Amino acid sequence: MHQPAARLVDSKSSWVLAxxxxxxxxxxxxAPWMAAVALKDIAAxxxxxxxxxxxxxxxxxxGAAFGGIGMGWIAQRVGVRWTVTFxxxxxxxxxxxxxxxxxxxxxxxxxxxxxxxxxSGINAPLYVYISNWFERRRGSALALISxxxxxxxxxxPPIFERAIAYAGWRQAMLWFAILEAGxxxxxxxxxxxxxxxxxxxxxxxHHAGREQASVLGWPPNLVFxxxxxxxxxxxxxxxxxxxxxxxxxxxxxxxKAHGAAMLSVLLGTAFLCRQMWGxxxxxxxxxxxVLLGSVIQAVTMSAFLFTQDEVGLFTVSAAFxxxxxxxxxATVLAGRQLFPPAQAAWRIPVLLLFSGCGMATGGWLxxxxxxxxxxxxxxxxxxxxxxxxNLAIILMLVGRQHLIAARAY
Numbered sequence: 001m002h003q004p005a006a007r008l009v010d011s012k013s014s015w016v017l018a019x020x021x022x023x024x025x026x027x028x029x030x031a032p033w034m035a036a037v038a039l040k041d042i043a044a045x046x047x048x049x050x051x052x053x054x055x056x057x058x059x060x061x062x063g064a065a066f067g068g069i070g071m072g073w074i075a076q077r078v079g080v081r082w083t084v085t086f087x088x089x090x091x092x093x094x095x096x097x098x099x100x101x102x103x104x105x106x107x108x109x110x111x112x113x114x115x116x117x118x119x120s121g122i123n124a125p126l127y128v129y130i131s132n133w134f135e136r137r138r139g140s141a142l143a144l145i146s147x148x149x150x151x152x153x154x155x156x157p158p159i160f161e162r163a164i165a166y167a168g169w170r171q172a173m174l175w176f177a178i179l180e181a182g183x184x185x186x187x188x189x190x191x192x193x194x195x196x197x198x199x200x201x202x203x204x205x206h207h208a209g210r211e212q213a214s215v216l217g218w219p220p221n222l223v224f225x226x227x228x229x230x231x232x233x234x235x236x237x238x239x240x241x242x243x244x245x246x247x248x249x250x251x252x253x254x255x256k257a258h259g260a261a262m263l264s265v266l267l268g269t270a271f272l273c274r275q276m277w278g279x280x281x282x283x284x285x286x287x288x289x290v291l292l293g294s295v296i297q298a299v300t301m302s303a304f305l306f307t308q309d310e311v312g313l314f315t316v317s318a319a320f321x322x323x324x325x326x327x328x329x330a331t332v333l334a335g336r337q338l339f340p341p342a343q344a345a346w347r348i349p350v351l352l353l354f355s356g357c358g359m360a361t362g363g364w365l366x367x368x369x370x371x372x373x374x375x376x377x378x379x380x381x382x383x384x385x386x387x388x389x390n391l392a393i394i395l396m397l398v399g400r401q402h403l404i405a406a407r408a409y
Contacts, residue, residue: 008196014133018141020191021126024084025148027183028122030156031091031114032060034176036243036363037160037260038169040250042102050247052102054367056110057243058360063115065356068124072349075125081192087121088184094118095177099170122184123356124349131336131344132195138336139286142329143278150274150325153242153267161246161260215338216400223338224347226393228354231331233390234294235358236365237301237383238324241266243363245317248376254310262317269321277326286334287401289326291394296323298387304380328355334397 008014035042035057042053075083094113098106126145134141156176163172215223241248245266249259281289300320307316335347366379373379 009133009135010137014141017133017191018130018144020187021130021145022148022151024122024184024187025126025145026151026155027180028088028091028119029149029152030160030176030180031095031110031119032057033153033156033263034095034160034169034173035060035110036263037157037246038164038172039244039247040256041164041169042106045102049371050244051364051367051371053106054243054364056098056101056106058364059107059111060115060119061239061356061360061363063111063117064119064123065115065353065360067116067120068349068352068356069346071120072124072128072345075121075129076345079192079194080125080129081188083121083125084188084192085185087118088181088188090114090121091118092177092181095173099173124352127332127352128345128348129192129195131332131348137282139281139289139329139333140275140278142332143274143281143326146329146332147271147274147325150267150270150321154264154271157246157260157263157267158257161257165256216397217404218400220339223397224335224350226397227331227335227338228351230290230390230393230397231328231351232354232358232361233386233393234290234297234324234327234331235355236362237297237387238327239359239362240366240379240383241301241304241317241320244366244370244376244379249310249313251375252308252310252313254313258310262314265314266317266321269318270325273322274325274329277330281326281330281333285401286330286332286337287394287398289330290334291391291398293323293325293327293330294387294391294394297327298384298391299323301380301384301387305377305384331355 035053039050039053039057042056043050046052071083071087090113094109094115096109097113098109101107101109127142130141130145131138160172160176163175167175214220242263245263246256246259249262250256254262277289277293280292297320300316300323303316303319304313307313332348332351335351336344339347362383365382366376369379369382370376
């Protein structure tokens with residue numbers, strides 16, 4: 001006899017599964033950080049061209065983003081347990097292929113195996129899966145699981161830096177390939193059972209026709225296009241310091257070990273603060289939370305242009321982690337709040353598609369601009385401009401939300 005969905009959502013079991021999802025994502029997203037930490041080592045084999053390893057890292061994000069839509073559809077039919085297991089094994093294969101790089105095999109390993117059929121089977125399916133286990137605390141739950149990326153960033157860079165220094169980037173990749181499969185596959189097989197099917201709330205059922213016709217007083221797909229553009233534009237500047245901070249510090253004469261530690265501080269702060277942003281999102285809603293995060297990200301991104309000393313960069317890195325950490329889960333939450341629950345299975349992966357494309361574009365674009373100008377100032381300035389475009393879109397949507405609320409009174 002099955003328990004009613006109402007007894008399963010927001011339960012202790014829901015939080016156990018959310019914690020397992022964090023562990024899985026925190027392990028899986030070590031792969032992109034491996035390429036970030038090894039960026040200068042890989043570039044040294046191709047004449048110092050940093051856009052080569054930056055492109056490999058970007059291809060992993062692009063692959064995960066595009067593959068997430070198909071993997072989300074597959075997960076609905078066969079269960080998230082099997083897409084996560086498959087994705088983990090494909091990531092291990094991809095990392096092994098990448099070690100034959102640093103040219104086409106690096107791109108193939110990261111773009112196709114790590115991204116397109118690896119991370120895609122883990123990231124988007126877990127977002128949809130966990131969102132179905134929560135109702136009242138969905139914002140907090142999405143913030144928690146999305147912290148897996150930053151848990152990976154806080155945990156792995158110092159470990160990777162030591163492993164690369166000891167055995168080289170190729171051997172370090174092989175070690176991590178074995179480790180991630182050994183952690184993720186058992187967790188998926190033991191814990192990831194099917195999520196409960198939640199009946200839509202009565203208010204949603206009663207107003208379904210009106211919701212389909214209009215969102216914030218506009219056509220639903222227009223609002224969704226604006227939300228997709230916003231999440232893309234928040235992720236472009238977000239990924240620039242994350243992908244290039246270790247190399248940026250090295251250019252300033254700061255050791256790679258301290259640069260990796262700085263990246264850990266940035267992402268560790270993001271991990272801790274994301275839980276705070278989840279609580280805020282549950283209280284004020286997704287759009288208002290994105291607005292706050294966008295303002296802080298723009299300010300702290302600007303600080304990277306004017307800070308050159310090590311202590312100052314540690315401080316700016318921590319502040320940057322505070323700002324950007326809530327923006328992706330809050331945008332996903334906004335999508336759940338603005339559109340009917342039945343559409344979550346495709347709308348969430350599409351939002352994550354644009355998020356992943358933004359992360360990929362930012363890291364690659366920063367590498368191209370560095371190769372052209374020889375320093376990171378133009379890249380960070382470009383990121384600030386794109387951040388301001390995100391802020392303009394979110395301000396527009398928040399304004400529409402307030403206007404619709406005022407008309408209702």
